Amino acid sequence: MSTTILDTLLAISILMQKDLEQSFEASGLTASRTHLLWELNRLGPSTQRELADALDVTARNVTGLVDALEATGFVTRGKHPTDRRATVVTLTDTGARVMRAMERDHDELSRKLVARLSDRNVASVESGLSVILANLNELLDAASSGSTR
């Protein structure tokens, strides 16, 4: 039996992760901490609760990640203007600089990924992958509604 699209996609997943790791390991970051920084960069200054929701992890988990990122100088904790329970997490200059570098790496990977593919091929892969993504979303929706029923 030949290799399927699923197997190729799984192989691609592993290699993409390895490639992205090289971006953040050089900065002394881990995958989870980078993920938090990525969301923080996307959302702008956020409470830990907002980050917990964005990352889909517990509040306790965010406390640990922010502790580590604060200790290593990537983010700072500040007071929330109106809610005295909440903490506002903000990128430091270092954090913002690292995120800009990461965005550049991301864009570069994006380009290199489709090297040796014609524009027409890129378009057909793009549309095919959109269908696959939609299929996956449907599968997971069906599964979760099934198990919740």
Add this chain to the structure above:
Amino acid sequence: MSTTILDTLLAISILMQKDLEQSFEASGLTASRTHLLWELNRLGPSTQRELADALDVTARNVTGLVDALEATGFVTRGKHPTDRRATVVTLTDTGARVMRAMERDHDELSRKLVARLSDRNVASVESGLSVILANLNELLDAASSGSTR
């Protein structure tokens, strides 16, 4: 700027992992333990050293995974016929049954993934992904030879 192939592939990676998790979480397995079982199923009865190499983790790590899988009845440890230092890990009947179910889930996902795609589209996505996979391999080879230099 529109969504790129990289972003779509990253989204697909996450959903594929979520879908596959449902296969093994129901059996009380974790991702790492499932990965070990998957390799063991592929290789047949193996020493822990062979598993460590296949999974690209340390020997210590395999000790822990095999401890857990042995305790929960998925594998057994046996003597190596000629090397008295080595341990041979084998799937139990339960382990083998779970792996057959996992293979069925894998095949089913493989089919459902490309639902609503014509055969011709599947072929063009398949060939496009092969090129992308090759591009990634080249990128990582270049990076590792660069950092080893």
Add this chain to the structure above:
DNA sequence: TATTGTTATACTCTATAACTATA
């Protein structure tokens, strides 16, 4: 009463280093 974030505790995965038994 509900929410935000922390402390307390525990489990899994992972790694390095030192060690035992064997090769």
Add this chain to the structure above:
DNA sequence: TATAGTTATAGAGTATAACAATA
């Protein structure tokens, strides 16, 4: 000497539960 696997130790990520401060 080298290898297979274990013990010892440590760090990261994750989770649940109890709690204090605040809403």
